[in-house]
Amino acid sequence: MNLQGVRRESEYRWVIDPEGAMRAPAVLYADAALLRDMDDKVRQQLCNVASLPGIVGAACAMPDAHWGYGFPIGGVAAFDAEAGGVVSAGGVGFDISCGVRTLVSGCSREEVVAVQDRLAHELARAIPAGVGSTGRLRLSDAEMDAMLTGGARWAVSRGYGIEADLEQIEESGCIADADPAALSPHARRRQRDEMGTLGSGNHYLEVQWVTEVYDAAAAVAFGLQAGRAVVSIHCGSRGLGHQVGTDYLRDMVIAAPSFGLALPDRELACAPIHSTLGRRYLGAMRAAMNCALANRQILTHLCREAFRRILPGSDWRLLYDVSHNICKEEVHVIDGQPRRLHVHRKGATRAFGPGNPAVPTAYRAHGQPVLIGGSMGTASFVLAGSATGEALAFSSACHGAGRSMSRHQATRQWQGRQLVDDLAARGILVRSPSLRGVAEEAPGAYKSVEQVVDVAERAGLARKVARLEPLVCIKG
Amino acid sequence: MGDWQHFAHGADIGIRGRGATPAEAFAQAATAVTAVVTDPGLVQPQAAVRMQCQAPDLEMLLFEWLNTLVYQMATRCMLFSTFDVRIEGDRLEAVARGERVDVLRHAPAVEVKGATLTELAVRQGPDGAWTAQCVVDV
Numbered sequence: 212m213n214l215q216g217v218r219r220e221s222e223y224r225w226v227i228d229p230e231g232a233m234r235a236p237a238v239l240y241a242d243a244a245l246l247r248d249m250d251d252k253v254r255q256q257l258c259n260v261a262s263l264p265g266i267v268g269a270a271c272a273m274p275d276a277h278w279g280y281g282f283p284i285g286g287v288a289a290f291d292a293e294a295g296g297v298v299s300a301g302g303v304g305f306d307i308s309c310g311v312r313t314l315v316s317g318c319s320r321e322e323v324v325a326v327q328d329r330l331a332h333e334l335a336r337a338i339p340a341g342v343g344s345t346g347r348l349r350l351s352d353a354e355m356d357a358m359l360t361g362g363a364r365w366a367v368s369r370g371y372g373i374e375a376d377l378e379q380i381e382e383s384g385c386i387a388d389a390d391p392a393a394l395s396p397h398a399r400r401r402q403r404d405e406m407g408t409l410g411s412g413n414h415y416l417e418v419q420w421v422t423e424v425y426d427a428a429a430a431v432a433f434g435l436q437a438g439r440a441v442v443s444i445h446c447g448s449r450g451l452g453h454q455v456g457t458d459y460l461r462d463m464v465i466a467a468p469s470f471g472l473a474l475p476d477r478e479l480a481c482a483p484i485h486s487t488l489g490r491r492y493l494g495a496m497r498a499a500m501n502c503a504l505a506n507r508q509i510l511t512h513l514c515r516e517a518f519r520r521i522l523p524g525s526d527w528r529l530l531y532d533v534s535h536n537i538c539k540e541e542v543h544v545i546d547g548q549p550r551r552l553h554v555h556r557k558g559a560t561r562a563f564g565p566g567n568p569a570v571p572t573a574y575r576a577h578g579q580p581v582l583i584g585g586s587m588g589t590a591s592f593v594l595a596g597s598a599t600g601e602a603l604a605f606s607s608a609c610h611g612a613g614r615s616m617s618r619h620q621a622t623r624q625w626q627g628r629q630l631v632d633d634l635a636a637r638g639i640l641v642r643s644p645s646l647r648g649v650a651e652e653a654p655g656a657y658k659s660v661e662q663v664v665d666v667a668e669r670a671g672l673a674r675k676v677a678r679l680e681p682l683v684c685i686k687g
Numbered sequence: 688m689g690d691w692q693h694f695a696h697g698a699d700i701g702i703r704g705r706g707a708t709p710a711e712a713f714a715q716a717a718t719a720v721t722a723v724v725t726d727p728g729l730v731q732p733q734a735a736v737r738m739q740c741q742a743p744d745l746e747m748l749l750f751e752w753l754n755t756l757v758y759q760m761a762t763r764c765m766l767f768s769t770f771d772v773r774i775e776g777d778r779l780e781a782v783a784r785g786e787r788v789d790v791l792r793h794a795p796a797v798e799v800k801g802a803t804l805t806e807l808a809v810r811q812g813p814d815g816a817w818t819a820q821c822v823v824d825v
Contacts, residue, residue, distance in 0.1 A: 342795030343788030
């Protein structure tokens with residue numbers, strides 16, 4: 212990234228003061244090495260976001276920021292509806308409410324390793340993954356509406372999981388004010404066969420183990436213990452969310468002139484929060500968020516069933532479920548005053564600090580669990596929201612490592628078969644319907660998640676709690 | 688004859704079609720979308736699906752066309768390898784031919800979630816050839 216005009220305010224905080232059309236500063240959280248490697252497009256996109264109406268504080272980039280659509284991936288921005296603030300479909304992304312959930316158990320790494328091959332086979336059989344895969348559920352229109360307004364709560368009421376799961380999900384598993392009527396028939400149709408599917412690309416279900424604990428007290432509260440097995444699921448709102456993103460991106464582009472919005476980039480397409488289009492998008496996006504929560508809840512159930520067949524008696528408790536492609540209405544203290552804001556987090560994870568009433572009671576003293584996904588063969592991390600995060604970036608942290616090379620470069624550098632064999636030799640079993648897909652997702656095609664997480668911690672965005680490594684990886 | 692290619696975009700993939708007319712460039716761009724998922728040469732043009740869309744300008748028409756294609760791929764669990772595209776004014780009509788996804792034979796690498804406005808462009812070069820491109824989200 213070109214650092215001209217970028218002011219280093221502290222070791223991990225870099226500021227671009229408002230210039231031209233910018234209404235607020237742009238702030239990047241990174242060390243010198245991460246910042247140097249970031250694309251210039253991140254800077255450009257962040258400055259564009261800072262020029263949108265009603266922005267509050269600053270447009271922020273997380274340490275894993277990279278070139279996105281309109282907003283950078285790893286971007287955070289908050290808007291005040293009463294000050295003409297906007298909501299942006301590009302600021303949420305296509306995979307609405309993509310996120311991670313992690314389950315903990317009393318199983319040791321050794322217990323999993325003893326049945327690793329059978330477990331990998333059983334999970335690959337149980338979890339629909341990849342292009343063309345379909346789920347077992349077919350929802351009637353009425354059931355689709357119930358799912359879109361009920362989220363994970365709907366899934367539990369239909370037998371997918373247990374009531375206790377809901378306490379450990381953002382918003383107790385159900386996003387309020389969802390509006391199924393704001394979805395196009397295409398969005399509903401696209402979901403018909405995709406409930407309870409994992410998807411493809413960087414989405415995964417992994418059986419992992421806790422290799423290291425950094426914050427003993429938080430780890431105890433979260434149920435994480437060194438040497439124990441955990442499961443992490445990374446996926447989103449499937450076809451329905453993709454179609455909502457597509458539909459509203461188009462509608463916002465077409466409507467932008469009618470709102471008097473002069474956009475520096477069409478992909479920044481947005482609508483005033485108080486406009487009919489803005490409200491419709493928020494209603495549709497919340498329905499898609501519920502779809503994502505229901506989807507991860509169904510996958511959790513399928514995963515528990517698979518474990519029960521291979522390791523009878525194993526018990527998998529939900530640690531937490533948090534999304535990283537969202538826009539949520541939250542109250543944040545700005546200049547000493549509480550303000551109701553619409554916070555966009557695109558490839559960024561909410562990270563509420565200790566004491567926040569939205570954090571489950573059992574975790575509240577330590578901060579909200581922040582689940583950071585890795586890629587096959589690399590580590591994942593559990594962090595906790597910090598007390599300083601609200602003032603820095605509206606209580607937000609990174610979401611993963613981010614790619615360091617394109618899919619094409621990856622397929623030129625690695626062979627899928629060889630990668631699967633190499634990872635197996637390291638004790639990591641990968642199951643995927645596509646070897647090309649495996650090559651495109653090669654661990655070496657991603658930045659170092661360790662570096663990203665370390666910088667997030669040093670910048671004060673979140674604290675490290677535990678490090679996880681994969682044993683089994685189910686990929687789409 | 689037109690051709691297609693991919694271009695790099697950090698996390699996703701850029702697709703580009705070239706042809707003597709906008710319609711041919713759009714058809715090649717569609718082949719490039721299939722190539723994100725699998726080798727188009729592996730997809731048998733067994734079944735025909737009619738598609739149509741409309742948009743106020745050529746660039747938005749490309750965006751609509753690719754998203755129409757993505758929708759049909761997703762809901763029919765199909766891959767397409769040949770495309771007859773006609774553009775008249777602000778309307779596009781196409782017949783795409785392909786087959787249902789066969790996981791073993793196609794080994795589909797990744798699903799396409801949607802076309803984006805990033806790097807979206809439809810233009811005629813100095814040689815008269817048309818280029819149609821954008822980044823697709825995967």
